[in-house]
Amino acid sequence: MRTHHRIATCFMIGFILCGTALTLSLIYLRWHIRDLWECIHTYATFDALDLDLFTYPPTYADTKLAAQSPQLAPKILHQIMLHEEHHNTTLSKYTTARQSCTSLHPTWDHKLWTNNNATIFVVTNYPHILPHYLSYPQPIQRTNILRYLLLHHFGGVYLDADITCRAPLGPLLHTPFLTPAAHPAGINNAFILSRAQHPFLTSLIARIPSRNLPWPLPYVENMLSTGCMFFSNAWMAYMRRRDGLDSQDRVFVLADERGRLGAHLLRGRTVTPLFEHGGASSWHSWDADLIRFLDVAGKPLMISAAACLAAIAGVGCLVVMRRKRGLVRRRGRKGADVEKKRGGSKTRVM
Template structure:
C-alpha cells in the first residue's frame, strides 16, 4: 500500500492585505519623496560633479587665465583689462569661541587685509551676524539660530553675506600670499576640493549672484540631521558637499568657476590640510571635525560609486525589512 503524501499548507497573502501593504509603502515613499530626492542628489555628487567640467574649471585654454598666478603681480587688486565683477570686500567670520579670539588667527587675517589696501572688510561676530540675519534674512533666523553645530551657522552666514554684499569669503586660517584681483573677473570662483566638489573656506562672488542665492534658498530644504552623525550633518546641510551639490545641479555652470590645477598637479589650489597654494598658506585648523569625520572621508575617497551604492543599498535593506515583516504578519494570520 502506497504512502499518501499530504502537501504542506501554503500561506498566501490575502489580496486585500497585499493591497493595503503596498498602498502603505507607496504612501510612505510619497511622503518621504523630498527626503529621498535630496538624499539622492547628495549621494550622486561623486558621479555628476565632473559632468561638463570643461565649462567651469578655470584654464588657460578656456579663460586665458594663468592658474599658477606666475604672470600676475602679487599686489594686483583688479582684473583689468577685464571688468571687476566681484566687489572689493573681504569677509571673515568668528562666531562663538571662534578663531578670532586667538592672536594667531587675528595676525593671519591681517595678512589678507594688508595685501588688499582700500578694500572694505567685515569681521562677522555673534552680535553683528545676528543683527544681519534678522534684518536681511528674517525667514531663516529661527533655523539659523537653532543650528545644532556652530559651524553650520558659520557656513550659512558665508552664503548670506556673500549673496547680500558680494566680495570674498575667507576662513580665519587662510594666510594671503598675494592679492585676489585677477580672479575678480569671474562671477563666482572657489578652489577645487579632493576628490570632488570645492572648498567653501574661500569663495568669491558678485553681489546678488544667482547661484549663491540658490545656496541660501536651499538651506531650509537640506536642514536635516543626516545619518544622525555630526560630520555628514554639517557637510550635507551647509558644508562643502552641500554647496558642491547645488553647484552640480545648476543648469548653467559656465559662470561658476572652480580653481583647480593642471593634470600634473590637479590639487594645486586645494585647501585640504596644512598646504601652500599659489594664493594662500592654509594652516588647516579644521577644529570642527568630529569623531566620525575620518570614516566619512575614507568612504568619500573610496571611489565615486561608493556613496550612490550605499544609498541604493540602504533603500534595498529597508525594502527587505518591510517585505520580511509583511510575510511574518501574513504567516501569523
C-alpha cells in the same frame, strides 16, 4: 486545512504591515533620498563636466585681459568667528593667519562677523532664512549659511579663519564668482569670491529651507544641509543650465596654467599658490574621525568583513549539510524498522 489557512492569513498580514512600514519610511525619507541622489550625481558626473576655469598664476594674455576688464567683486574681505561652546576657537588662535590677509590688502574693507552682528545682519536682510539659521544645532552650519548670505548681499571675498594669504587677491576681482575645487568632486567653500547678487548664490539660498533636514551623524548633517556637499550640489544644478548664462553670471573654478585643479585644493594642511590652509576643521566631531578612519582602513575592513562572512557562511553550510545527512539516516532507519514490523505482522497472520 485550517493550519494552512492561518499561515496564509499571517503571511498576508505581515506582507501588508511590511509594505505599509516601507511606504511610510520612504515618504518620511523622500527628501533625504533626494539629497543622497544629488551627491551620487555630483560624484558620478563631476569628471565629465566642462568647467569654467580661472588659471592662476595667470598667463600674459590673462593679465592683459584682466587689466581691460571691469572689477566685478568689491574689495571686501569677510571672515566669520561665531562662538563655539565645545571647541577652542578663540580669535587669538587665528591672529597670524588673519594678519597675513589684512597686510596684503590694506585698502580693503575687513569685516569680522561674530554672533551679535551676524544675527542682526540675517534679521535685517534675510528674515525668511532666520528660523533656519537659528535652528541649526552646530555653529559650523550657521557659519556656512552666513558666508553665502554675506557674499550675496555685499559681494567680496570670504576666507576661513585658518587660511593664510600668500598673494594679493586684487587680480581676481574681475571674475564674477571664483572658488577652488573640492576632493574628490565638487567645489570648496573655504575660499569664495563673488560679486553681489550673483544668481548662483540666489539659487543656493532658495535651497536652504528644503535642505534643513536632521541626519543621524553631525558630520553628514552639516555637509548636506549647509557645507561643501550642499554647496557642490547647488553648483551642479546651476551648471546644468549655464548655456544661457551671461558672462557675469558664470562660476569659475581655480586651476593652474595647465588646467589642473589639484594645485588649488584646500584639503587639510596644504600650500597653494594663493593660500596656506591650516586645516583646522574645528567643527569636526567624533563621526568625522570615524569617517576618516573608514576612509583609511576601509579596504582592509571590507576584506576582513567579507572573509568573516564567508567563514560564517561556510560553517553554516557544513552544519546544515550534516543535519540533512543525519535526518536522512534517521528516516532510513525508521523506514527499515517499519518494514520489519510490517513483515513480522504478515508472518503472524499466515
